[in-house]
Amino acid sequence: MPHVPTDTDVxxxxxxxxxxxxxxxxxxxxxxxxDAAWHLAKETYGRRDDLFRLWVVRRTDLIxxxxxxxxxxxxxxxxxxxxxxxxxxxxRDRSAAPDTAAPPQQQPDGAASGPCDDPRGATGPAPGRLWxxxxxxxxxxxxRLGERIVDYIDLEESLAVGSIGQEALAHAETILTLHGFxxxxxxxxxxxxxxxxxxxxxxxxxxxxxxxxVVCGLVIAAAVSVLAEERAGDEPAFAAIRDExxxxxxxxxxxxxxxxxWPETSEEFTRAFTEVTHCAGDLxxxxxxxxxTDALHARLAALVGDSGVPGSRLPHLPVPRxxxxxxxxxxxxxxxxxxxxxxxxxxxxx
Amino acid sequence: MNAPxxxxxxxxxxxxxxxxxxxxxxxxxxxxxxxxxRSVSRTDGRIVVRLAxxxxxxxxxxxxxxxxxxxxxxxxxxxxxxxVWERGIWQPAAVTAAGHDAxxxxxxxxxxxxxxxxxxxxxxxxxxxxxxxxxxxxxxxxRGCGSPFDVIGTAGCSAVLPVPDVRQxxx
Numbered sequence: 001m002p003h004v005p006t007d008t009d010v011x012x013x014x015x016x017x018x019x020x021x022x023x024x025x026x027x028x029x030x031x032x033x034x035d036a037a038w039h040l041a042k043e044t045y046g047r048r049d050d051l052f053r054l055w056v057v058r059r060t061d062l063i064x065x066x067x068x069x070x071x072x073x074x075x076x077x078x079x080x081x082x083x084x085x086x087x088x089x090x091x092r093d094r095s096a097a098p099d100t101a102a103p104p105q106q107q108p109d110g111a112a113s114g115p116c117d118d119p120r121g122a123t124g125p126a127p128g129r130l131w132x133x134x135x136x137x138x139x140x141x142x143x144r145l146g147e148r149i150v151d152y153i154d155l156e157e158s159l160a161v162g163s164i165g166q167e168a169l170a171h172a173e174t175i176l177t178l179h180g181f182x183x184x185x186x187x188x189x190x191x192x193x194x195x196x197x198x199x200x201x202x203x204x205x206x207x208x209x210x211x212x213x214v215v216c217g218l219v220i221a222a223a224v225s226v227l228a229e230e231r232a233g234d235e236p237a238f239a240a241i242r243d244e245x246x247x248x249x250x251x252x253x254x255x256x257x258x259x260x261x262w263p264e265t266s267e268e269f270t271r272a273f274t275e276v277t278h279c280a281g282d283l284x285x286x287x288x289x290x291x292x293t294d295a296l297h298a299r300l301a302a303l304v305g306d307s308g309v310p311g312s313r314l315p316h317l318p319v320p321r322x323x324x325x326x327x328x329x330x331x332x333x334x335x336x337x338x339x340x341x342x343x344x345x346x347x348x349x350x
Numbered sequence: 351m352n353a354p355x356x357x358x359x360x361x362x363x364x365x366x367x368x369x370x371x372x373x374x375x376x377x378x379x380x381x382x383x384x385x386x387x388r389s390v391s392r393t394d395g396r397i398v399v400r401l402a403x404x405x406x407x408x409x410x411x412x413x414x415x416x417x418x419x420x421x422x423x424x425x426x427x428x429x430x431x432x433x434v435w436e437r438g439i440w441q442p443a444a445v446t447a448a449g450h451d452a453x454x455x456x457x458x459x460x461x462x463x464x465x466x467x468x469x470x471x472x473x474x475x476x477x478x479x480x481x482x483x484x485x486x487x488x489x490x491x492x493r494g495c496g497s498p499f500d501v502i503g504t505a506g507c508s509a510v511l512p513v514p515d516v517r518q519x520x521x
Binding site for chain 2: 247
């Protein structure tokens, strides 16, 4: 417990050596009386240096903490879990386990171990290929949104963009986990793969200005919720992804309607809406085209059409994804990730 | 991952209490009261802890895992510890009665019931936005006593009360 000390003849000395320096506790001394204490302090602590300020206080006039007060003294809002310690902790985890050190090579729970850059995709049916591709889109979208949490003038939008970005990243990781990646393999998949191996949707390349970002958010949230619906019945994590993405979809829809309605933004927005929806045909284009992908695409088109804004140029059928898309948006995203990981010293934040 | 193995477990391991007493890093409530602890079991010197995060993107998972490991290492030294995250299965109903009390004391309400102000217990509350200061929270304002508070749990994010349209997207 905090307590009042009982040693009545002990004084604590605080001194300031210049007007710009802080007043510091410099030591303590024993003196018979208050005024004697001050003079003794001046002789003891101001002998070699000019003092700017000298304060002396009797120890019994203090309230001091005890050694067992650490609990009381702990900061309640430090929240270490909100500090970005992840880039180094996972890397450390991986270095301790050499079998996961190689690029995306991981241990799927079943038989299939496909080529390095497309695990499981080669063997599974279409959804098995669609998911990792959408995870790449979510990863880049989440990173891009994270860069937008700078505008504290509109706190509510900052919270929304931050939450959606954070969830997009978590969904990307969850999707890989559900496809047999462990945490460090997912980490390597996102942070250590060369850009040529990424197969993001063409909408990722449009993640620039705010109207285009809004439309990208809309089509990606629509695509992920449509695909998650397929597995929501048998896997609770997919149901959670669907529910959370529907909240995101609702948020982007409000933005789409607002940007289309305001006279100041409608022209620029209409152009962005046309261009991004035109690129969105490949969201379900990562695998072979079949009846399932056509049906998914039709539901995606319905969701985008439901947004209450005309002018969607979403193709009628899925378009195959190409490697090497994403351009400078993807390149910046990957470069930023590498930069952060290269320069964080271990335990910087914790 | 889909439950049957966990459902068939015999009586709870005594270490369950150790894990249940670990405190959540974000809010001053224990993991057991928050309904995050699903099961704790021991198989050949290995402790398997199954935890359900309140949201898929819960940023506290690393810190929770660290605290659970440290508590288990103190209580039962020398065991391997495996932490399994059961994704997407946490429900507001998993919060215990003690958890409701602890959360109310900390200024939170749990989704799934009529939102009431944790400070004055009034029900004249309005949702103050769609996204809160953490992914598990939805902000509310009490119009009775003027206190802002957060509702915890997925259900609050999609339903409960509509948000007035005028607050959205205006900058």
